[in-house]
Amino acid sequence: xxxxxxxxxxxxxxxxxxxxxxxxxxxxxxxxxxxxxxxxxxxxxxxxxxxxxxxxxxxxxxxxxxxxxxxxxxxxxxxxxxxxxxxxxxxxxxxxxxxxxxxxxxxxxxxxxxxxxxxxxxxxxxxxxxxxxxxxxxxxxxxxxxxxxxxxxxxxxxxxxxxxxxxxxxxxxxxxxxxxxxxxxxxxxxxxxxxxxxxxxxxxxxxxxxxxxxxxxxxxxxxxxxxxxxxxxxxxxxxxxxxxxxxxxxxxxxxxxxxxxxxxxxxxxxxxxxxxxxxxxxxxxxxxxxxxxxxxxxxxxxxxxxxxxxxxxxxxxxxxxxxxxxxxxxxxxxxxxxxxxxxxxxxxxxxxxxxxxxxxxxxxxxxxxxxxxxxxxxxxxxxxxxxxxxxxxxxxxxxxxxxxxxxxxxxxxxxxxxxxxxxxxxxxxxxxxxxxxxxxxxxxxxx
Ligand SMILES: Nc1nc2c(ncn2[C@@H]2O[C@H](COP(=O)(O)OP(=O)(O)O)[C@@H](O)[C@H]2O)c(=O)[nH]1
Ligand SMILES: [Mg+2]
Numbered sequence: 001x002x003x004x005x006x007x008x009x010x011x012x013x014x015x016x017x018x019x020x021x022x023x024x025x026x027x028x029x030x031x032x033x034x035x036x037x038x039x040x041x042x043x044x045x046x047x048x049x050x051x052x053x054x055x056x057x058x059x060x061x062x063x064x065x066x067x068x069x070x071x072x073x074x075x076x077x078x079x080x081x082x083x084x085x086x087x088x089x090x091x092x093x094x095x096x097x098x099x100x101x102x103x104x105x106x107x108x109x110x111x112x113x114x115x116x117x118x119x120x121x122x123x124x125x126x127x128x129x130x131x132x133x134x135x136x137x138x139x140x141x142x143x144x145x146x147x148x149x150x151x152x153x154x155x156x157x158x159x160x161x162x163x164x165x166x167x168x169x170x171x172x173x174x175x176x177x178x179x180x181x182x183x184x185x186x187x188x189x190x191x192x193x194x195x196x197x198x199x200x201x202x203x204x205x206x207x208x209x210x211x212x213x214x215x216x217x218x219x220x221x222x223x224x225x226x227x228x229x230x231x232x233x234x235x236x237x238x239x240x241x242x243x244x245x246x247x248x249x250x251x252x253x254x255x256x257x258x259x260x261x262x263x264x265x266x267x268x269x270x271x272x273x274x275x276x277x278x279x280x281x282x283x284x285x286x287x288x289x290x291x292x293x294x295x296x297x298x299x300x301x302x303x304x305x306x307x308x309x310x311x312x313x314x315x316x317x318x319x320x321x322x323x324x325x326x327x328x329x330x331x332x333x334x335x336x337x338x339x340x341x342x343x344x345x346x347x348x349x350x351x352x353x354x355x356x357x358x359x360x361x362x363x364x365x366x367x368x369x370x371x372x373x374x375x376x377x378x379x380x381x382x383x384x385x386x387x388x389x390x391x392x393x394x395x396x397x398x399x400x401x402x403x404x405x406x407x408x409x410x411x412x413x414x415x416x417x418x419x420x421x422x423x424x425x426x427x428x429x430x431x432x433x434x435x436x437x438x439x440x441x442x443x444x445x446x447x
Contacts, residue, residue, distance in 0.1 A: 002253035008037035010293040022070040042223035042254025086284035091266035099182035106217035108190040111245035116187040117149040118279035131181035133172035134159040136189040220251035245271035296349040327384040374402035
């Protein structure tokens with residue numbers, strides 16, 4: 001997520017952090033770099049100007065001059081301003097009206113249909129009984145697409161192919177009223193470009209259905225174009241919020257960092273994958289931490305808690321404490337991690353400074369998972385619980401048996417021993433009375 005922007009900002013801040021004293025020149029240079037990084041990430045130029053201006057004002061002010069660690073103080077300011085830029089606090093959706101209606105709008109391909117289902121999945125996990133309404137009557141196959149996705153999530157979907165969008169929405173609301181569904185999520189039509197006919201239709205739906213939430217679905221990959229479209233949508237319709245999609249891809253960050261400032265409307269959710277459970281509540285503060293390489297442990301822990309088997313987690317913790325972590329456990333951990341999503345995104349949630357180099361380089365894609373699995377399978381139980389016995393002839397045998405190379409086996413063993421070391425360090429810190437109390441601490445945050 002935002003790799004290039006994150007790297008540049010982190011480099012700039014690393015240099016600042018190391019400085020005992022901050023002169024005007026240092027601040028100027030850092031601000032220039034921040035400005036460039038943001039512009040290159042396609043952040044709206046006016047947003048960049050205000051943002052950098054805000055940081056400058058604080059960076060030359062009292063709070064930094066009086067600080068014993070001025071570099072750190074500036075990093076803190078950048079973090080706070082970045083958080084503020086994306087909206088201070090998390091903004092939840094409001095469900096009022098009976099039944100409450102959530103209307104989604106956005107350009108074609110921005111991710112409305114997928115997001116409608118993701119949102120329904122999210123709300124039904126929270127105990128709601130959502131109903132999806134197929135109100136895109138223009139794109140052939142649009143209703144079918146919604147239906148297929150809804151079926152896969154075992155969620156109800158109302159469609160009436162052949163009827164107009166307003167009629168479909170009203171019928172869906174009537175059905176929801178009768179059957180006790182709530183909220184009703186309207187998947188509307190989009191075009192490739194903004195046009196008056198589309199806006200008129202959306203206005204009609206809004207006027208008739210009085211949605212509690214009118215959310216604009218914005219494709220984060222499209223950068224400034226998306227933000228321009230967002231402000232037109234907002235002027236015409238009066239949005240209540242934004243959902244950013246495709247943050248799992250190589251979006252540069254422009255849309256995410258500009259859309260709140262340009263529309264004045266909060267980002268409520270972020271789409272982070274094609275699967276129907278790949279939707280996260282948007283937390284500005286956590287996102288700022290991720291971008292600045294401070295990690296996002298809270299989201300990571302939430303994901304882990306949602307996907308992990310409590311009993312297994314407890315057993316693992318015992319093993320870690322007794323330092324009995326084996327290659328079998330390693331394999332099981334990787335499988336669980338894989339269920340949490342894209343490995344790169346997961347690593348990005350860990351504070352950069354705390355990940356050992358070999359782990360950081362560990363690019364775990366599907367193929368590599370299979371390779372690791374094959375290597376571990378080719379070991380004897382004794383080797384798995386005591387890898388130190390794996391000498392070079394055993395390495396050759398394992399490589400041959402798993403259809404991999406000796407280098408593959410070596411790499412896996414190195415990564416495994418790195419992980420073991422990490423856990424040992426964690427154990428020592430605990431013995432010294434270190435308690436992990438959340439982000440910002442220099443602890444080992446894995447479990
Ligand atoms: N990687 C990724 N793809 C997404 C995300 N949201 C939607 N998509 C994909 O974007 C494409 C367009 O989505 P769709 O819901 O049909 O857009 P719509 O035209 O606005 O209804 C589909 O291929 C989706 O799978 C996301 O958060 N991440
Ligand atoms: Mg659609």
